[in-house]
Amino acid sequence: MTRYIIQRLIYMVITMFLIATLTFFLMKFLPGTPLSAADKLSDEQQAVVLEKYGLNDPVPVQYFNYMVNLAQGDLGISFQFDNREVTTIIMERIGPSVQLGFQAMIIGTIIGMLLGLVSAIYHNGIMDYTSTFLAVLGQSIPSFVFAGLLQFYIGVKFGWLPVALWEGWEYTILPTISLAIFPIAIAARFMRTEMLEVMGSDYIVTARAKGVNKVGVVFKHGLRNALIPLITVLGPLAVGLMTGTLVIENIFAVPGIGEQFVKAINMNDFPIIMGTTLLIAFLFIFIILVIDLLYGVIDPRIRLAEGE
Amino acid sequence: GGSDDTSNSTDDADSEETTETEDTSGEEGEASGEQVLNITDSAEIPTMDASLATDAVAFQWLGSTTDGLYRLGENAQPEPGIAKDHEVSEDGLTWTFNLREDAVWSNGDPVTANDFVYAWQRAVNPDTGSEYGPYMMGGVIKNAQAVVDGEVPVEELGVKADGDYTLVVELEKPVPYFESLTTFGTFLPLNQAFVEEQGDQYALEADTLLSNGPFVLTEWNHGEGWTLEKNQDYWDAENVKLEQINVNVVKETSTAVNLYDTGEIDRTGLSAEFVDQYRTSDDFKVEEEPVLFYLKMNQENEVLGNVNARKAIQMVIDRQSMVDVILNNGSIPSVGHVPQNFTKHPETEEDFRELNGDLIETNVEQAQELWATAKEELGMDTVELGYLGGDSEVAMNMDAYIKDQLEQLEGLTVNVQSVPFKERLQRDENMEYDIQNSGWGPDYIDPNTFLNMFVTDGGNNKTGYSSEAYDGLIEKANTELAQEPVERFETFLEAEKILIQEDAVLAPLYQRAVAQLWKPYVKGVITQPMGPDYTYKYAYIEGK
Amino acid sequence: MSQEKLVEIKNLKQHFKTGRHSVVKAVDGLNFNIYKGETFGLVGESGCGKSTTGRTIIRLYDATDGEVIFDGENVHGKKSREDLKKFNREMQMIFQDPYASLNPRMKVEDIIAEGMDIHGLAKDGKARKAKVHELLETVGLNKEHANRYPHEFSGGQRQRIGIARALAVDPSFIIADEPISALDVSIQAQVVNLLKKLQEEKGLTYLFIAHDLSMVKYISDRIGVMYFGKMVELADADELYKHPIHPYTQSLLSAIPLPDPDYERSRERFTYDPTKHDTSEEPEFREVRPGHFVLCTTKEFEQYQREHGTGE
Amino acid sequence: MDNHKPSKDLFVPVETTETENEKISRPSLSFWQDSFIRLRKNVGAMIGLAVLIVLGLMAAFGPYMNDYGQYEQDLSRAKMPPKIEGLAWLGMDGTLSDVQSADTLEGAQTKALMRFNNQEEFITTEVLNDGSNGEQAEVRATYDVYAAKDMDENFWFGTDGLGRDQWSRTWMGTRVSLYIALLAAAIDMVIGVAYGGISAYYGGRVDNYMQRFIEILVGIPNLVLIILMILILEPGIMSITIALAISGWISMARIVRGQILKLKNQEFVLASRTLGAKDGRILQRHLIPNTLGLIIINTMFSIPSAIFFEAFLSFIGLGLPTPMASLGTLIDAGFDSLQIYPHILLFPAIIISLIMIAFNVLADGLRDAFDPKMRE
Amino acid sequence: MEKLLDVKNLHVSFDTYGGEVKAVRGVNFDVKKGETLAIVGESGSGKSVTTKALMHLIPKPPGRIKEGEILFEGRDLAKMNEKQMQKIRGKEISMIFQDPMTSLNPTMKVGNQIMEGLIKHQKMSKPQARKRVMELLELVGIPDAENRMKQYPHQFSGGMRQRVVVAIALACNPKLLIADEPTTALDVTIQAQILELMKDIQKKTDSATIFITHDLGVVANVADRVAVMYAGKIVEVGTVDDIFYNPQHPYTWGLLGSMPSLDSADEELFAIPGTPPDLMHPPKGDAFAARNKYAMKIDFEQEPPMFKVSDSHYAATWLLHEHAPKIEPPAAVKKRMEGMANSSSSSEGERV
């Protein structure tokens, strides 16, 4: 087990290295310089400023420097926020995104799973159709439309919850709900499919033959077995949500990383793009590892050592 | 600063606002209730380091926390800041500023002439990596360009402290608008000891920066918002009524409007759709800005090299409908390249715009004729042009509209290219475009800030336009006539005619205004045509 | 039945790596011959390596060690594609699970003709169709079945389709890996009868793998008993049933329930205890009675000879 | 048990022929026919299919059903509300209405009129609250836009901010969105299926490297790739499609891989191998067809992602070039006027939802139809 | 002996897209206390559906019990609702399924799976239940129960898993045990062990068993009485000796004839030709007629009633009718019949 994890961690480092390299060179194709006032400066003046960021060195040298710094945990300084450390900026911004993403995932998974379970239990019944319809609807309405409606009705019209901003726990509710719609839809649909599959298997009949009631069968026997495909899709989705969603962050004025990232791309803020990319990539790979480990926890048959 | 950003949402970061202030600004009212102002800004403060600042948000909050030599007051008139007054030498090259002695930094240090010397030297020092330092000071302050180019040491910069409270500035050439220039963020003083002590960390957090102005930045949650509190040690503290300003970063107009409706914030910008909804509201205000939008045409393009083609393009666009329907925010059609209500004739006090009148008009028939002539001259039947558009929501509608308008010209096909902001800058820089939607706001209050853009090889020209006559007029205005305000002003009038009427270098579109909602209890906020958008020094809350 | 060897299996080994350090010795040193025209039965409990043996012989797995000599040529040394193709035509396999062994999304015609397509045996579409129809009739189905899909057939019919598929390339040797275990008793008989009929008509040679000893006994000429990857006993079918020598074979035989209540009431089951063997030396495969080989040590060999004698 | 005496002459043996015995009493159906029958009996799926066909037809012909072009601008008729003769009760009566409140009734009246530029002759006002009870006075003004603009023809879905006919634009947008969805899904299906199939089929080291490559691809944010694409290819449908295809197939590849890992040791695959089939044949004829159900389902999941991804690109200004429209850009454009001109958002939003729901229901039906377990 | 279970005229159907599948079409049988009834018949003949219907375990929809009574100790199970059935399942009637690999929950510890029923039905506390689980595991011959109960199914071999399944079924001392092909998936040696185990336990607990299989060898081993099913009906029922030594129904002949005996010579096996009928459209008359070598005209027109062969032996075939011609059963079957020790009844039956 430990051995396996160590092996995976080594893979992780290699993958991260490759991603860093690839992104670094891709970024060199991005047009323009990070200067915000490029149009105002003469070429000589621009060169002077670029020198400050080391952007006048040949690309391989820049790459080498970046990698050396990266190895020391130094992601460099941002271009758009003069002199501010990328690490600091990401740290400031990741918090709200992770919190929202996490809350949305938890809510999304729980509600989605319940909807899916209801669907599976009352297969082809009115409850099934209702919950499937809700799930599909959740999947089809763009989240920003939903967010806009929530903000207007819950926030402005009824005044039940804060409209936007980031000043306390109650401020997270609306964005969380808006974000949770998609995971709810996905979880519900996967749960339904898997649960139907599981409910048809022999061990469920065995459990029923023991006299276990329907709820017991579903929760004690069905759930865990239906979970594997669910976490497979929800894992990457969680990373997606936790690393920020520009649209929701903008609508609710959440100081998250998604907005930051898009802006960095627009502003050619290479260090931030790199830093965020590495963070997202790390989270992705890490989540995949966690999921693989979770498989083993959920399903004792899956032994990790045999993974490869 | 100049604004190439056509994304003209009402609370855009790059925007500059006009001298027009709302009705409350003039009267002296009685402050009552809690003196707290809640507002939003459209972006995080990129930096609080005056040397490095480049955008409106930074200048806004630098301006609120720091006094320079002068600060813009009502009607865009410079009023004393750290400088009590100044003298200008005969030749207009030496400016001597007398500083007040009661100004202190928020760490207790007095504000001295050396703080300016240090700040200005730092701004042009190549090691600092300032973008605006070279731009604002180069060619203005003696040796600034040479320092930037590394030819002379920074100490040679034409700014010296004569004792603690006298600042002597030497210029390269007479600069009639230098006084208004000193209100600009790049010229703000820095406390040398403090800055050097903080090193890399300077101005990164609320506690690594100093203020000497009306407010102190007390809390700074990057990306989320920040809080300013009244500076009790401010030399003019008695005129500052506001105790606190809370700023939150909000990007979506609809979000800001919703916040406004629930009373969370005291001001919001409105997009066209919301204007319809709030036009009848008592809180509804429109503020005109001296920011111009226009089509830039690349004369290296065969077709656009033809003056008749350019004139046709100028004429074919219906500007009135554009501002009424698409923008719907009080913007006005633009008919020249100097905004209205920006500069006045030094003697007659007549507005520049009024004097020069409409340099273009919309006339589709005439445009068609001109276009036909152009096609004949070029020997072409059909023409295809690329159109480098903006990338924001309003810009999309605008681009679609302009495409539609231009295509009224027979045989013209316009291909809209939406590219990311930086890519647009890059293409402009390399002149890889045919037609481009551009905008520009003033850096100082003088027609020169608009008109000198299009001199041959000017850093912002990028149209391939080159005219000896035009270059000559601008050159003359800035040298010979520097000390002759009236002739100088008239020279600019003439230059604008050449630029727009004769040579049709640009197709003016509109002069921007912003539609806003202001809570009626907010009083005394002054809006500015350049530098910080708003002056909150005299703001107060009454009757909340 | 001739004594001409069709397949010789020499010291065949197939080890699977299941982890970094763990290896499953599914087949561990098998030696036996299959004569032309005979049916060689292979029995043993689940997991003893019967399927692996069959699959290794037909090269679905590459052998870890050992040789499979088919018609005088070493199958496992073969390299060229052409040689392999020839070999693929000569040797065919029938699989255990009639449901899993037919692609549910192919028509019966295409399933049966796949081998012909691969080897280019049919000149044109017509010839292909004709051959498929002929094969269908051979296995007791009819023409109209060609256009159907596997799910429309019963298990027995499916297994017959599987047989037709194997026959399509005119093989001389067929490995039948538990072809009847998944079938209903009444259908088993259909398939077994068909296999016997085909053997008579086409002179086929079978390797018949099963764990149901009564069927194996019925169809096979000679039977090999496997235990944990090794052959423990090999003899003529009747001989093996009458004189099982190795204790494992004895236990296997005693475990088969027969459809005879009286017999069942009196049947005594004999349990095999592998620890009771003599461990003084590596056991070897020795001929205890004529044509009857048993895996044993010298000591055991003597004991077996004493108990079971050479004569009748 | 029936007690009547059967007649004696019935007790004669009859010959039963072999062929009769082997007769299959079920009608002969191909796999596809069989699946299609099941699909046809699935009411939901058929409704989904019908909706898609109708939407497809509307996308094809809708824009030509009236005289307005999708790009035809006329600022004088901007933001017209929808009007369909006979559907007034649905609110599609070509009027706008708004409630204004003020301290006095007159104030409210004035404001209500001012709201619609004081075009009194076309405004009907209705007093909701005369303010006599100490509350704010409220007046609802209803403005007949069509009368005011002297418009004879009707805009069925209204017009947008540039006076373009929303009906035409919506169907043109549907066209683009359907195209993006289908094409992106197709490319993603092709690449994903091939990638997953090869990775799983060859297994071992090939699989290991191919999976690591996916990890790397996943690690690089889409946005960076897309911006690069857009710079190389100019923004437009092509670059969006390619951008989607760069990374959209990953989940498909994963799923196909999982399935093929399971399938490749199935006996029918082994059987094909013993016949000497080459890898290509096995993949094409045996493995991929048996993954079809899953592929369909997953494709249905990638269609909404594709549509939303396009909308997202539009949101950040990297979508279709002006003045083209997709449902995504239309919804995005309508979002800002959600509260006051809801019709601009409403129709595209309804259609996008319809598309998604229809695809989903159809996919469910298809999955059921292809599921061997659904077979009796 | 007292009847524990009495099934009368049971009909079960499935509503599928294709139409109604009449899987069980009027089945009558009974099980007495302490006896073992084997149900044989080919695949798809309705054995599983019949027994699952007893416990309301057929999937609903599409399945439903159309008519019939299931009297268990006098109570009609067919009329019970899900709640009531939950009290019967596992406690009074329990079930063992065919495949030990799939009938255990892979993600639940073995001990917990056994414990579940105990806690539910016997209201035992956890420690009590744990103790009982250990007893049960020992009873079914799994050593080291203490540790084994904490393991997961995949850590058990096939035979051991099936023992666990048996232990689950036995947990609450049911009065009736239904074993649906409990050994089909196992190899002969393990099959023998499980069969011995089941017989052993039955002796100890005196429960009745319904044993489903299509392996006649197994039937001969375990059964007291045998019911032969074909196409949703019971076509012959009798004691194990009746069925093996004096079979009357041609289908039973076919079943017996298709088993090679160890000493049989090289003669061809008797195979039942053709395939079972489509239960969506069951044929008129005798469902077996189409595959019956001895079919008569009447077989295609009228359904045969149950003819009584002896007090314990009944068969539904027109061959037993007085008018039917004398038929020689196939050689293999005849050999059996000859070898039968005490054949008393004639091959001609009376109608009941």
Ligand SMILES: Nc1ncnc2c1ncn2[C@@H]1O[C@H](COP(=O)(O)OP(=O)(O)OP(=O)(O)O)[C@@H](O)[C@H]1O
């Ligand atoms: N591909 C493989 N990888 C690892 N182990 C394998 C593989 N195939 C078979 N084995 C192992 O080899 C052993 C022999 O398996 P094999 O399938 O040959 O048995 P068998 O005698 O055919 O059994 P059964 O009667 O159940 O079919 C088993 O322990 C099995 O787990």
Ligand SMILES: Nc1ncnc2c1ncn2[C@@H]1O[C@H](COP(=O)(O)OP(=O)(O)OP(=O)(O)O)[C@@H](O)[C@H]1O
């Ligand atoms: N869920 C279902 N839907 C439709 N038909 C079904 C269903 N379950 C069983 N049947 C049908 O009922 C009939 C009887 O099936 P059953 O499982 O009882 O057979 P069996 O005798 O147990 O066969 P086996 O020996 O294969 O287990 C079959 O024709 C089968 O197709």
Ligand SMILES: [Mg+2]
């Ligand atoms: Mg096997």
Ligand SMILES: [Mg+2]
């Ligand atoms: Mg069954």
